[in-house]
Amino acid sequence: MALINLSKREIHCKIVYYGSGRCGKTTNLLYIYNAMNNKARGKMLTIETKGERTLFFDLLPLNLGKINGFDIRIQLYTVPGQTIYKATRKLVLKGVDGLVFVADYLKVRHEKNIESLQDLRRNLLEHNLTLEEIPTVLQFNKCDMVPTPIPTLTREELEIDLNRELNTKIFEAAATKGIGVFETLKEISKRTVHYVATKHLLT
Amino acid sequence: MADLVLTTSILEETRIQIENTLIKAGVNTVLLIDEAGNIVVACGHKTDNLDTISLAALAAANFGATSQIAKLIGEDDFALLFHKGEKDSIHVARIGTDLILVTIFGDNVSLGLIRLRVAQLAKSIEKTFGQK
Ligand SMILES: Nc1nc2c(ncn2[C@@H]2O[C@H](COP(=O)(O)OP(=O)(O)OP(=O)(O)O)[C@@H](O)[C@H]2O)c(=O)[nH]1
Ligand SMILES: [Mg+2]
Numbered sequence: 001m002a003l004i005n006l007s008k009r010e011i012h013c014k015i016v017y018y019g020s021g022r023c024g025k026t027t028n029l030l031y032i033y034n035a036m037n038n039k040a041r042g043k044m045l046t047i048e049t050k051g052e053r054t055l056f057f058d059l060l061p062l063n064l065g066k067i068n069g070f071d072i073r074i075q076l077y078t079v080p081g082q083t084i085y086k087a088t089r090k091l092v093l094k095g096v097d098g099l100v101f102v103a104d105y106l107k108v109r110h111e112k113n114i115e116s117l118q119d120l121r122r123n124l125l126e127h128n129l130t131l132e133e134i135p136t137v138l139q140f141n142k143c144d145m146v147p148t149p150i151p152t153l154t155r156e157e158l159e160i161d162l163n164r165e166l167n168t169k170i171f172e173a174a175a176t177k178g179i180g181v182f183e184t185l186k187e188i189s190k191r192t193v194h195y196v197a198t199k200h201l202l203t
Numbered sequence: 204m205a206d207l208v209l210t211t212s213i214l215e216e217t218r219i220q221i222e223n224t225l226i227k228a229g230v231n232t233v234l235l236i237d238e239a240g241n242i243v244v245a246c247g248h249k250t251d252n253l254d255t256i257s258l259a260a261l262a263a264a265n266f267g268a269t270s271q272i273a274k275l276i277g278e279d280d281f282a283l284l285f286h287k288g289e290k291d292s293i294h295v296a297r298i299g300t301d302l303i304l305v306t307i308f309g310d311n312v313s314l315g316l317i318r319l320r321v322a323q324l325a326k327s328i329e330k331t332f333g334q335k
Contacts, residue, residue, distance in 0.1 A: 001301070003241040007211035012241045045257045059240075059260045075240065075260070091267040095239025200208060 001095035002196040010071045011202075013192050014095055018120050019102035020112035021053065021081035024141040027175040028102065029060045029076055032185060035178065036062070054080040057092045064189060068202060072193055076185075081116065090123045098135045098192030100184055102173075103162055105142040107151035114161050135191035137169050138162060139184045144174035207237055207301070214244060216331050221246045224320045224327075225306060231291065232307040235298070235328070236263055243302065262305045266295055285314065296321050299329045 003012040017025040026046065033044045042061030049055045057077050064072040079089040101120065103113045121131055146152045153161075155172075163170060169187060173180030196202075221233050221244065232247035234255060240263035245255050266284065273281050284295040294306040294317050304324065306317055 001237060001239050001241075002206040003237060003239075003243065004206065004208045005214070006209060007214050014239050014241075042256055043254055045260065056264060057260075059257070061256050075256075087271055088268075091264060091271070094263075094267060095237065095241075196206065200206065 002097050002200075004070075004196070004200055004202070008071070009069060010073055011067075011193065011196060012073045012075070013097040013196055014075050014077060015098040015100065015188055015192055016093060016096045017076065017078045017100045017102055018089070018093075018116065019079075019081055019141075020104060020109060020116040021083070023081060023102045023104040023109065023113075023116075024173075024175040025078035025081065025102050026052075026054055026058050028100075028139075028141075028173075028181055028184070029058050029078055031175055031178045031181045032062075032076070033060055035182070039063070040065075053082060054078055055085075056080065056088055064193075067193060068197070070197075070202065072189075074189055074192075083115070083119075086119065086123070089119070090126060093123050093127060096124075096127075096129070096134060097196055098188050099131070100137055100139055100188050101162070101166075102139045102141050102175075103158055105140060105145050105152045105158070107153055110153060110157075110161070113158070117162055131166060135188065135195045136166065137171065137184060137188045137191070138166065139171045139173050139180065141173045141175050141180075143172045143179070144177060205301075207241075207243065209243065213331055217244050217328055218246060220324060220327050220331070224324045225317075228316060228320055229312045230306055230308040230317070234259055234262070234305040236303050236305060238263055238267065238301055238303065240264065247307075249307075258305070262293075262295060263303060266297070266303050283318070294318070294321065296325065298325045299332065302328070302332070304328075 040063050045059040047056035060076040062074045077092050079092045140158050171180045171184040225233050231249045235244040236259040240260035242259045270280050286293045296304050298304050
């Protein structure tokens, strides 16, 4: 749920990075946090277990400047990808305005990518939402692994698995190196703000 | 869950209600937040050196998690969510369906008074938001 403060002329939106365990969601936020200057970013909050796996969520608040005279405040969240944390993922999705689905290029994650997208659809339904109405982009992460000997999926395989029904924009990424990270963020922010602004006739 | 559109009059009215019921009773900080963790109104004299954004996100998440725990043991919701610290304590209550009120207070204020005032405030805030 977006929050529109007409008194301060602010729009607050929530964008959630979703995807299977270890696909690189937290890495996306960390890269954004380190690359942005202090004025544009807030404090990064992470709730993780000992071994760097997200336990509850990460949160990175961003200030993206003005659009049509409104200050745009975005809260980036990640979910915990591990299968057992389904209930927690559902909680984090509460009030979502935009989604980045992060998929993993590693071949061993083939099934996990598909399962995670199904899990996302189910969890959205429990909030009476569908993937078709919420602005969503796809990120195919760890593309730096493709030229290595470690088995990876092809882009075509990922598209067939994940984008046949969704039919949205895809970003290739290597989040550890920052490749594709800001491209993904820019597109999802643009779509989310546009979606919220047109819904409330602010444009 | 519908988006929240807040006008100046709704915000001002809510702020005055919070000031009159809780801040005047000696409460340090009050945050009215939505279930997504956004801050609707922040009141009190300690909000400047407090990381309110993180606090709101964690309080909303904690509240959601606690509601789920309630459901697991067959309760609708817990009537009271309260964390007691050495100096400061925190009281969390649902307001209507979409809002959460977070009250932070020291040992100069009793929990009984907070509960009473929050119950009154819940009604008036619901009314303010219902009228928009
Ligand atoms: N080679 C490579 N490794 C990556 C990339 N992105 C993330 N990783 C690594 O993958 C591992 C998991 O990354 P995280 O960002 O913690 O994954 P996550 O999606 O947050 O995982 P959960 O919190 O369990 O859901 C880390 O060791 C990262 O360094 C990438 O683009 N390329
Ligand atoms: Mg993580």
